[in-house]
Amino acid sequence: MSWTPSCLNWKTMARVYFQEMTQSRAMGFQQKQQFLHEDETPRLCTWESLEKRNLSDTERVPLISEAGPAAFDAAINLLPQLRNDVGVLPQDYALRALCNLALGRSSTIFQWNAKILRFEQTLKGASITGVSRACLDSLAEEIIDTGSTIAKLRTVAERQRYAKIPSATLALNSCVRSILNAIDECMSEQLSSVRSVLQLQNLLAAPKRLLSVLEALVEATKQCESDESVISAVSDHIYDQVQTQYDLCAVLRALLARVSVPWLERLATDIGFCSTETALASGYSIDSDNMSGLEQAITFVDADYKDLIRETKRAVKILRTQDEYHYLLRGDEQAFNALVNPTLDRTELLNISKTYEQMMANRLRSDPAAITSNTLDKLGQPTGRARPENIELATDLSTTPLERIRPLVQTQQRLVNGILLRRLFREHNLRHHLEVQKSYQLLGNADFVLRLSTALFSQETQSAERRRGATLTGEVMGLRLGATHEERWPPASSELQLTLMGILNETYGKISEKKSANGAALPGGLSFSIRQLPESEIDRVLDPNSVYALDFLRLQYTTTPPLDAVITSDTLDKYDGTFRFLLRLLRVGHVTSTLKKVLSSHWKPGHPDVEACKFVQEANQVVCVLMSHAMELGIIQPWRSFQRSIDGLVQVLAREDEAGEIGTKVTLGVEGLRCLHEQCLESIRGRLFLKRRQAKLRQAIEDALNAILKATFALQRDDKQVRAIFKDNKSSFTQSTKEIVKLLQEIVDKPLKTISAAEAEDMEVSRILLSRLNWNEYYT
Incomplete structure (x- = not known):
C-alpha cells in the first residue's frame, strides 16, 4: 500500500x-x-x-x-x-x-x-x-x-x-x-x-x-523486504542510540512512531477496525498473505504481544469468511484513528477501548441474531481515515509506540472470540464433530469397532471379491484378511467399497440426531479411502499376514470452515496416525481371540502342545494389556480431560449470555481451543508411543504384534516346515516383549529433574503399563 x-x-x-x-x-x-x-x-x-x-x-x-x-x-x-x-x-x-x-x-x-x-x-x-x-x-x-x-x-x-x-x-x-x-x-x-x-x-x-x-x-x-523487518531494524537501532544520546530521544521516538504507522494501519484493517470496502478503496487487499508478517522473527514487540496480535488476526479472518458484514468487522473510525495515532497515550487508548467495547456489546445485545447468524446489511461504514498532523516530543521510553495499542487489540480479540465460540458450538456443532473423531478415528464407537472387525477379519463372512460364475448373496461380506495364504492382497477398490460402504452409515445413524433422506448425513464426507504410502512402506502392505497389511486403509474426513480453525489438517494427520496404529492392535486382538479355536481344531485331544499353549496364553496377555492400555489410559483419560475443558467453556459462555456480556468471562479463544485439541492428541500419541522420540519402543511393539501374526499363521498349518516358522516367531515374540519391558523400565527410571510435567504424567502411565505387562517380573 x-x-x-x-x-x-x-x-x-x-x-x-x-x-x-x-x-x-x-x-x-x-x-x-x-x-x-x-x-x-x-x-x-x-x-x-x-x-x-x-x-x-x-x-x-x-x-x-x-x-x-x-x-x-x-x-x-x-x-x-x-x-x-x-x-x-x-x-x-x-x-x-x-x-x-x-x-x-x-x-x-x-x-x-x-x-x-x-x-x-x-x-x-x-x-x-x-x-x-x-x-x-x-x-x-x-x-x-x-x-x-x-x-x-x-x-x-x-x-x-x-x-x-x-x-x-x-x-x-x-x-x-x-x-x-x-x-x-x-x-x-x-x-x-x-x-x-x-x-x-x-x-x-x-x-x-x-x-x-x-x-x-x-x-x-x-x-529489509517487509514492514515488520523495517520496524524491527529501526526500533533496535533507535533504542540502542537513546541509551547514550538522550537529547536525540524525542526526535528518534517520533520517527519510530511515524515509521510504524503503515504497519498499524494494516493491523487495524486486519483486526476489523477498517471495513473491507474502505480497505479496498485505500488500495489494501485483505488476504492470507497478510498473516505471514508476524510469523517472522521480529523484535519490536514481545512474544506474548505477538501471540495476541496473531490470534486476533486469525480470529477476525475466520469471522470475515463467515460473516463479512458483521458488526465487529464494519470498522470503527474512532478506534482506527486511535490505533494509528502515535500521540495518544495508554490512558486515552484504554478509555477509547472501553467505549468501543461497550458500544459493540450494546449492538450485539440489541441484535441477538448477529451472534449466531450472518448480518448481511452494510450499515455503519466508516467515512474516512485520518492520520495525525503532529507528533509530540516525548522522552518516555517505558512504552513503545506499538505497546500502547495493546488495550484496543485485547478488546477486539475478546469480542471476536466470544462471537466465534458461540457460533462454533451452537451453529456449527463443534462438540458433535469432535465426538465423531473420537468415535471413528479413535475407535470410541463399540458398534463401529465390532462391524469393522467382522468385515475385515471374520472368516465366516462372504468374500466381497468378484469371481467369474459366483453370484454375491445378501449375506454380510468381508475381506477375510488372513483366511488363506494364497489370497490376493490388497483387495481391489470395488471389493473394498462393497465391504465397507455401509458400515459408517449404519453406525452413524444410531448416534446422530440429524437425519437425511438416505439416513444420517455423514459429517465432513466421512468415508474410507486409500492412504498414500511412501515407496518404502508399500512392500510390507502386500503381505496379508503382516501387521502392516491394513496400512493402506484410512478414514477420509474434510473439515469445513470455521471448524477447520479447531480441527486442522495437522490434527487430522494425528488422528490418522492413531487410527493406523489402533487398526493394527484391533487386528492382532481379533487373531489372539481365535487362537484357542485354532489349537482345538489342529491338535489332537489328549496330546496338548505345551509350547503352543504357552504362546497362546502369553500372546493373549500381552495383546489384552496393550489394547486396554491404549483405550483406557491412552485415549479415554486425555479425552475426558479435554471434554471437561469444553464443558467448562460452554458453561462460561452461558453465564455471559445471562449477564448480557460478550468476552468478559471467557479467557479462552479459538486459538486456545485449538491448542487444547492439539494437546489432547499429543497426549494420546505420547501414551500410544507414536512420537518420534519413542520410535524404539513403538518398533518393539510392532515386532511383537507381527511375530504373533506370523506364529498364528504357522499354527494353522500342521507340517514340520511351518512348525519351525512357529518356533522362530515365538522366540521373536518373546524377545520383542522383553525389549518392550526394558524400554518401559528406562522411561520409568528417568530422573524427574530432567522432564516436564506432561512427561511426568506420561511416565506414570508407562509405569502402570509396565506393572500390568510384567506384573510377576516374568520378562525380566
Whole structure:
C-alpha cells in the first residue's frame, strides 16, 4: 500500500533541538568572553614571572594574531613547511562555500561526486586567510562528512520515492526528507550570521549526530523486504542510540512512531477496525498473505504481544469468511484513528477501548441474531481515515509506540472470540464433530469397532471379491484378511467399497440426531479411502499376514470452515496416525481371540502342545494389556480431560449470555481451543508411543504384534516346515516383549529433574503399563 505522510512538524522539532544545543554552546562562549573582558591584556606565563622578576618586556607579550589576518598569512609563508603554494582564498568567499557544503550543496570549491556519493575539494592545498592549510583541511573534511551525509540521504530518499519497497521504508524515507528540510531551513537562518569557520563548526555539532543516526537507519533497512523487518531494524537501532544520546530521544521516538504507522494501519484493517470496502478503496487487499508478517522473527514487540496480535488476526479472518458484514468487522473510525495515532497515550487508548467495547456489546445485545447468524446489511461504514498532523516530543521510553495499542487489540480479540465460540458450538456443532473423531478415528464407537472387525477379519463372512460364475448373496461380506495364504492382497477398490460402504452409515445413524433422506448425513464426507504410502512402506502392505497389511486403509474426513480453525489438517494427520496404529492392535486382538479355536481344531485331544499353549496364553496377555492400555489410559483419560475443558467453556459462555456480556468471562479463544485439541492428541500419541522420540519402543511393539501374526499363521498349518516358522516367531515374540519391558523400565527410571510435567504424567502411565505387562517380573 502506498503511503504518503502528512505534515510532521519536523521543522519545529529541529528548531527546538538545535536551539537547545546552540544555547548551551553560546553560554560557554559568553563565559569565555566575559573572562577576557575582565582583563583586556592577556598575561602569559614566563620563566621571569615564575621567578618573580619584574622585567619591562614581560608585562605585554605581542601576539601575531593581533596584527590581523594579513600578518598571519605572511608569517605562515615564511615557514617552508607551512607555506601555501596554491594561494589564499578570501574568507567571505570560502566561508560561503563551506556553508553551502554544510547544507549539502555544491560550489566552485566543493563538487558532488555521484559515483562515490561524496563531495570533493576542487582547490586542494588552498587555505583561507587567517587559517592555516592544515587547519582548513581538517575543518573541510569534517564539513564534507556532514554535507555528504545530507546529500546522500536526500538522494536515496528521492530515488526510492516511487520504488516498490515496503510501506514502512517509504515512511522512513519521507521522515528523512522532512528532517532534512527542517535541518536545511533551521540552519539556513543561522548560517547568515556566521563570521568564522569556528562558528560554522560549532553550528554543525548539533545536526551532525542526528544525521549520522539517520544514515545508520537508512543503511540498516536497505535489505529489509517487509514492514515488520523495517520496524524491527529501526526500533533496535533507535533504542540502542537513546541509551547514550538522550537529547536525540524525542526526535528518534517520533520517527519510530511515524515509521510504524503503515504497519498499524494494516493491523487495524486486519483486526476489523477498517471495513473491507474502505480497505479496498485505500488500495489494501485483505488476504492470507497478510498473516505471514508476524510469523517472522521480529523484535519490536514481545512474544506474548505477538501471540495476541496473531490470534486476533486469525480470529477476525475466520469471522470475515463467515460473516463479512458483521458488526465487529464494519470498522470503527474512532478506534482506527486511535490505533494509528502515535500521540495518544495508554490512558486515552484504554478509555477509547472501553467505549468501543461497550458500544459493540450494546449492538450485539440489541441484535441477538448477529451472534449466531450472518448480518448481511452494510450499515455503519466508516467515512474516512485520518492520520495525525503532529507528533509530540516525548522522552518516555517505558512504552513503545506499538505497546500502547495493546488495550484496543485485547478488546477486539475478546469480542471476536466470544462471537466465534458461540457460533462454533451452537451453529456449527463443534462438540458433535469432535465426538465423531473420537468415535471413528479413535475407535470410541463399540458398534463401529465390532462391524469393522467382522468385515475385515471374520472368516465366516462372504468374500466381497468378484469371481467369474459366483453370484454375491445378501449375506454380510468381508475381506477375510488372513483366511488363506494364497489370497490376493490388497483387495481391489470395488471389493473394498462393497465391504465397507455401509458400515459408517449404519453406525452413524444410531448416534446422530440429524437425519437425511438416505439416513444420517455423514459429517465432513466421512468415508474410507486409500492412504498414500511412501515407496518404502508399500512392500510390507502386500503381505496379508503382516501387521502392516491394513496400512493402506484410512478414514477420509474434510473439515469445513470455521471448524477447520479447531480441527486442522495437522490434527487430522494425528488422528490418522492413531487410527493406523489402533487398526493394527484391533487386528492382532481379533487373531489372539481365535487362537484357542485354532489349537482345538489342529491338535489332537489328549496330546496338548505345551509350547503352543504357552504362546497362546502369553500372546493373549500381552495383546489384552496393550489394547486396554491404549483405550483406557491412552485415549479415554486425555479425552475426558479435554471434554471437561469444553464443558467448562460452554458453561462460561452461558453465564455471559445471562449477564448480557460478550468476552468478559471467557479467557479462552479459538486459538486456545485449538491448542487444547492439539494437546489432547499429543497426549494420546505420547501414551500410544507414536512420537518420534519413542520410535524404539513403538518398533518393539510392532515386532511383537507381527511375530504373533506370523506364529498364528504357522499354527494353522500342521507340517514340520511351518512348525519351525512357529518356533522362530515365538522366540521373536518373546524377545520383542522383553525389549518392550526394558524400554518401559528406562522411561520409568528417568530422573524427574530432567522432564516436564506432561512427561511426568506420561511416565506414570508407562509405569502402570509396565506393572500390568510384567506384573510377576516374568520378562525380566
